[in-house]
Amino acid sequence: MRTGRAHALAVLIGLSLAGCAVGxxxxxxxAPPVDRYTAQALPAATTSAHAADGDAQRFMQGRDVPAxxxxxxxxxxxxxxxxxxxxHSPTIASAQAALRQAQENANATRGGLFPSLDAAxxxxREKQSAAQSGAPGGLGPFTxxxxxxxxxxxxxxxxxxxxGIEAQLAQADYQRAQLDTTYLTLAANVVTASLQEASLREQLRATEEILGFQRESLRIARQQQQIGSKSLSDTLAVRTQLAITEATLPPLRAQLAATRNQLATYLGTTPAQxxxxxxxxxxxxxxxxxPVSLPSTLVDQRPDIRAASxxxxAASAGVGVATAAMLPQITLSGSAGSQALRAGDxxxxxxxxxxxxxxxxxxxFHGGELLHRKRAAQAGLDKAVADWQQTVLVAFQNVADxxxxLQYDAQGLAAQAIAESAASQQxxxxxxxxxxxxxxxLNLLDAQRSYQQARISLIQARAARLADTAALYAALGGGWRSDTSVASQKP
Incomplete structure (x- = not known):
């Protein structure tokens, strides 16, 4: 008899472990069935310019971005x-902690596969009445x-x-992708802010150089006014232009200070430190x-797409959880112990x-709760599919942009280099x-103003080309990849 019970228990457990998972x-x-990111095929390289950062950039098709x-x-x-x-950034520490939390939650959910064992x-101490015990005067007190x-x-x-375990493992994968997104975003932000800082320093230097020219012009204008060769209106014109140029310095300095403060936050410190x-x-x-990764591999490289996946x-597994809740559940229980009136017995x-x-x-009958929860899970799955598709579309748009x-930056830099050279000669x-x-x-002031604008624009064009290169690296996924997926592990 005991052998028959053990056999039946083994069969039930085997059915449980080998049973199909609903949902x-x-x-x-x-991935979208395309072989390129832009409407027209990419050229082999961008144009070049006779200026700093004017070298042609070559597009290496099929290569992945370095980590x-x-x-x-x-x-x-x-x-x-x-x-x-x-x-040192707290955003990295936060994302790492979120990943550890998700992994531990997934490990905790695995406990549902095993029997629970509890000791008590x-x-x-009690006393029973006569009605309870059937004895005159009752029993007790006793322990x-x-x-x-x-x-x-x-x-x-x-x-x-x-x-349920599958859903928790998918959540751990989501947090891992979020960690990769944090790494990528933080690195891109630091690079972009650093390039902005360098650009603002160059613009300040160029503006101060122009101011030197204008101060010298004002000195000459005053000397010529004193000897009567020039009128007061000429001196006022030079002074006005000098004041206009000086007025551009405070906004540039404010932008530089704000950029440095932002860098401090990215680097995990305060502006004072x-x-x-x-x-x-x-x-x-x-x-x-x-490097320009193949479109077919972008969905594996972009951490935001991996997060959407x-x-x-998780949404797919959630449909299975909601479906299983509507079906029969079989539980086995057992206990063994001892009761005595004395602890020693x-x-x-x-x-x-x-x-x-x-x-x-x-x-x-649960008032339709289980049915509606299943429908809600199916709607959540439909939403997750649409969100994934939207994330992929935005990713392809980012890469194309x-x-x-980069192509137009190269052309713009070439044009700005010509303009700056012509303005300098003029x-x-x-x-x-x-x-x-x-x-x-007035002609001198116009020439100084044109040169200042051309030089500032050239500096901005150089910085834009560098920043857009970093943006392409980030759009392609940045090459950063944490450990492999855990959702593929079999419970």
Whole structure:
């Protein structure tokens, strides 16, 4: 008889472990069937310009972005800043903690696959009335000591527990992708802010140089006014232009201060504690070989797409959990222990007690709750599919925008270099003419203003080309990848 019970128990447990899991099996949607990111095929390289950072950039089709892509700018200070941010930023620590939390929750959910085993011990002091005990005057008071071990197990016949574990593992994958997103975003932000800082320093330097020219012009104008060769209106014109140029300095300095403060936050410190070595555009190399991953691999590289895939996986498993809740549940239970009136008599002959139980629960009526929860889970799955598709579309748009920006940046830099060179020559010529008395103050001021605008625009064009290169690296996924997926593990 005992052998028959053991055999039946083994069969039930085997059915539980080998039973099918209800609900859809996860399958990631296919990537868009395209072989390029832009409407027209990419050229082999961008145009070049006779200027700093004017080298042509070559598009290396089919190559993946390096994990430490910021090192391709070949600047030790930039690399140090990114490494410091990745090591000290609280956003990284927060994302790491969220990943550990999700992993521990997934590990905790695995406990549903195993029997529960609990031990209990206690002592009860009581007195029974005559009605309870049947004895005149009642019984007691007396103390009952007990000790027992109980076992419980829910057969996962329809895979509800396994789908729940699958959902938790998918959540861990989501947090891992979020961690990768944090790494990528932080590195891109540090690079972009550093390039902005270098650009603002160059703009301030160029503006101060123009101010030097204008102060010299004002000095000459005053001397000529004193000797009567020029009028007061000419001097006022020079002074007005000088004041206008000086007024551009405070906004530039404010932007530079705000950028440095932002860098302090990225690097995990306060503005008062920030220590940065000067960074100039001339010290930053423009990457010339630009990797362009295949469109078919973008869904594996972009952490936001991997996060959307994990959410889709969790939603798919959630349908299975909701479906299993509508089906029968079988539980096994058992206990063994001892009861005695004295603690020393526990586990003595005649004090033992045990029980075995088999329970079957079939939901019959819950006011439509279970049905609507299943429908809600299916709607959540539909939403996750749409969210995944939208994330992929935005990712392809980001890459296309960055690629086209690099092409147009190169053209814009070439045009700005020509404009700056022409404005510089025009300023030199106008100065000579002014010294010889062949032209007036207004022409000189116009030449200075044109040169200032052209030089500032050239600096901005250089910085934009570097920043858009970093944006392309980030759009392609940044090359950063944490450990492999855990949702694929079998419960």
């Amino acid at each position: 859809p099996d996860y399958r990631r949607p296919d 430490r892509w910021w090192t391709t700018f070949d600047n030790p200070e930039l690399t140090r800043r990114v490494n410091t941010a990745l090591s 011990a206690g002592a009860t 009952i000591y007990n000790a027992s071990v109980s076992v419980g197990y829910t057969l996962d016949l329809f895979g509800g527990v396994r789908r 920030l220590e940065l070595s000067p960074l100039t555009l001339d010290a930053i190399s423009l990457p010339q070989d630009i 994990a959410q889709l996986h 526990l586990f003595s002959a005649g004090t033992g007690a045990w029980s075995l139980g088999l329970g079957l629960t079939q939901p019959l 960055a690629l086209q920006a 300023l030199d010529l106008t100065r000579q003419q002014y010294r010889l008395g062949a032209t007036g103050y």
